[in-house]
Amino acid sequence: MSTTQNPASWPDRRALDLLGIERPIIQAPMAGSGTPELAIAVCEAGGLGSLACAQYSVDQAREAVQTIRAATSKPFNLNFFCHRTPQFDAQQHAAWVAQLEPYYRELGLEASTIKPAAGRAPFDAVYCELVESLRPAVVSFHFGLPEPTLLARVKASGARVLSSATTVAEARWLAARGCDAIIAMGSEAGGHRGSFLSQDMSTQVGTFALVPQIVDAVDVPVIAAGGIADGRGVAAALLLGASAAQIGTAYLFCPEVKLSPLYRAALENVNDDGTALTNLFTGRPARGAMNRLMRERGPLSNYVPRFPLAGAALAPLRAEAERKGHDDFTNLWSGQAAPIARQYARPAAALTRCLAEEALKLLCQGMRVGAESGG
Template sequence: MWKDRRILDLLGIELPIIQAPMAGANLSDMVIAVSEAGGLGSLPCALLSLDKAREELTRIRKNTSKPINVNFFCHRAPVGDAGQDAAWKDRLKDYYLEFGLDPEMPTPPSTRAPFDEGYLSLVEEFRPDVVSFHFGLPQPGLLKRVKDTGAKVLSSATTVDEARWLEDGGSDAIIAQGFEAGGHRGIFLSDDISSQVGTMALVPQVVDAVKVPVIAAGGIADARGIVAAFALGASAVQIGTAYLFTPEATIASPHRQALKSAKDDQTALTNVFTGRPARGIVNRIMREVGPMSPIAPQFPLAGGALVPLRQKTEPLGSSDFMSLWSGQAARLARELPAGELTKALAQEALSKLR
């Protein structure tokens, strides 16, 4: 039924729809639902301890035998900078005082662990069908051991140069992440977000530049976006924001409410939550401190100082200090269970392609 079967055959899936791995926003329930529906469910591990990741993978394997994707970050562990940390805390001081918090209190940790031997042991133990990476690829020795398990490797590119780098490094397919995408940018060969490329322009150029299949991501939330991606030469799509509307999403209530009212021009790239640029719905902290702050600590350390503010305000229903990750196409999403959404998107796209 699908004219381009390169991703279907490569990954062993039935539908060319990959559920984006969304750290903090999805766990095993979504992975199982999407994979059982014929797409590729993805488990994000960057925020999970080894024990928690093992627990989630065990549950997944008990509930589906379909292909799954396990996702990791490939950033370098940051080196702390006391001066930068102090400047960041000083910038947030008035918010601490506003909510009765001690500005001198210890900063909670903010961790997003890079792929290492520990995570590799999980890959070797559970042998997922697909392993995907963000911010490049791991060291060649680690990557070789991943591929030795039989896993297919995916990674995100935000430019043609990054796509070529990933292909040369051993990626079996490239996720072309357009500027419209929610969450963290996969950018890794540069730190200049001012020249990032939109999906419509990026996908065909990546398709022309590499021999491996290309997966389109960014601003795709309905069948029209899927059809457009195929017209641009993509072999599949990766969809994130639309899955945040499903009951399987593990987001907080204020985030869910913000998504329901988000407009096309209400997101921005920000580094205030983690130290790396990521697209989210604009809220108070983004407006007043960023969205891009030159004093935000290195990724992922910036988030630690915001933890007490979120803990104080979220129970009140406030989203002022929480990351509201979202792409630019949130208004195209609808509330359906993840499995139903996957099937509906595929069926509607096929109907339009015919």
């Protein structure tokens, strides 16, 4: 039996026991990039595979779950967004289009034909019925929680409920409303911030300052997320009181993900200071690799329509630029630890095992040193 399968190996088993997994590794959902194949590989390796449903229709989500269940009997996580789709604001839309007009002219496109579209659906009664019929072991939310009646139905289905917190106040809010575990999402994390009580990006907290403060503030297990891409990061998170680590960017280098060649090339070249928080692509702050649009119109802008209405105006620009081989208008979500993640590029199952085994080795070495020194 390997050390990671020994029930006594991990210092804090709360997340493992809660989620029914062998290794304290959770694959971040990553809407648009994650696939059923990625979730399957992580589950089979003893971690928690996740499937992002925000860009799936109900039928697509059901089909993806069928694919997962045909390949693994292990627990997996279905992830949903909890935003409220805003009313269309014609004045704001016009202001945003005006910002993009020079790019439309440059690419020979017509800006006047842009139609507003949401692109990402929030968790609602229809998705709730899907959860009730599929009964996944874990359901996670981003941007808070659904309204209480829907949340009660999710919990009644038997699912463990997770959600992301970017501050201690958000963690307390989630715990008070029945979250079974809280994902402490540091500012280093790639993709959309999970923030919901405040959108002030100037006060976002780093992972290794946030984790111990949330651990001290709530009684439920805490899952560290953001800037963790190797066993050292996992071990550090566990030493700070987390029960598990959620990994995103490191999994983007796995062959099971769905990435365009331009996105892959960006990840291969991004450095530690090559990402920024931006709202330009969707209307909510998210961390991604810097590109032309972020440099010239942001990375944060007051002209951008509220999430998720911003993307419609960018879609024609993105399509035409990508056709010409440029990522000028493409969201290239990435965390700050991408350079570390590149060194660990391998299939998802092997990565999951590697992260856990490296972390456990470091933890065991630390315990031996402590014992030898009389600590």
